Amino acid sequence: MKVLPLDSQLEPAFWKHVYRDIPHYYFFILDMTDDRASTKIWLALNEQNGIEGMMMIYEKKMVQLRGGVEAANALLVNLDVEGAEIQGLQSHKSLVLDKFEKVDLARSIDLMTLRRGEQTLRIRHSMARLSLADAEEIAALIRHADPEWWREVTAKRIADGMPERLWLGIRVDDQLASIGGARLDDWSSCITTVATHEAHRNKGYATSIVSALLDQIFRRSQLALIYVESDNVPALRAYSRVGFKTREGYFVARAHGPRRNPAKHRT
Numbered sequence: 001m002k003v004l005p006l007d008s009q010l011e012p013a014f015w016k017h018v019y020r021d022i023p024h025y026y027f028f029i030l031d032m033t034d035d036r037a038s039t040k041i042w043l044a045l046n047e048q049n050g051i052e053g054m055m056m057i058y059e060k061k062m063v064q065l066r067g068g069v070e071a072a073n074a075l076l077v078n079l080d081v082e083g084a085e086i087q088g089l090q091s092h093k094s095l096v097l098d099k100f101e102k103v104d105l106a107r108s109i110d111l112m113t114l115r116r117g118e119q120t121l122r123i124r125h126s127m128a129r130l131s132l133a134d135a136e137e138i139a140a141l142i143r144h145a146d147p148e149w150w151r152e153v154t155a156k157r158i159a160d161g162m163p164e165r166l167w168l169g170i171r172v173d174d175q176l177a178s179i180g181g182a183r184l185d186d187w188s189s190c191i192t193t194v195a196t197h198e199a200h201r202n203k204g205y206a207t208s209i210v211s212a213l214l215d216q217i218f219r220r221s222q223l224a225l226i227y228v229e230s231d232n233v234p235a236l237r238a239y240s241r242v243g244f245k246t247r248e249g250y251f252v253a254r255a256h257g258p259r260r261n262p263a264k265h266r267t
Helices: 011-018 026-034 069-076 090-099 132-145 155-164 205-217 233-241
Strands: 002-005 039-045 051-058 062-067 083-089 100-115 166-172 175-183 189-196 223-229 245-258
Touching: 002 069, 011 051, 026 039, 026 051, 026 062, 039 069, 051 069, 062 069, 069 090, 083 090, 090 100, 090 245, 100 233, 132 155, 132 166, 132 175, 132 189, 166 205, 175 205, 189 205, 205 223, 205 233, 223 233
Parallel strands: 062 083, 189 223
Antiparallel strands: 002 039, 039 051, 051 062, 083 245, 100 223, 100 245, 166 175, 175 189
């Protein structure tokens, strides 16, 4: 197993590989397309130069890891960051835990997918498209919905990403009760955020928001993606109701303080 940085010679093989499985490599395609200058890719290759795994480092703080355990172990040798948010397969979890001194948060998440023509939209509530003027309220609702994971979300972060996102919201008594955001692209679209205030849950708001986002997504894309925590039964139920199906499980962790001599894993 050899590990090489992506270069012009390896790039055709990279693109061929990731487009075979867009959902699995969604972030690799997105970041390489949108912000190549901030994106570093490492490839794990077998003796025939076939791709066995890959690792993406975006802005030196967001890491995506794919491939078998042997490939992931080899790739992580080239991860030189003080801290990162890392998404990988469940089989990579122990490798990541050995790589860093401290893991602040670690969660299991499911990737769900839905193709155009398979959706069952359920839009039963009035909503509006949100704008820059709503950024502070969007950020506050996201933080309130999950203060542990989203505590660092700010209005500036929401506003900076607003040109690339479609945000929809349901208001109750002039206050945002439920919101959803999606990134729309021709090759695939991803619902990135769904949050409902605890006082307004179990009313079908999230189902309406997701349905309305899908209505817009399928005017442009053939494929929609959404990530959800594996133990979030109400969310899984709501997304399944409109047609999403669980495709694959991952883990995501926020880690820092890399070990200087991480344990070696036999494969």
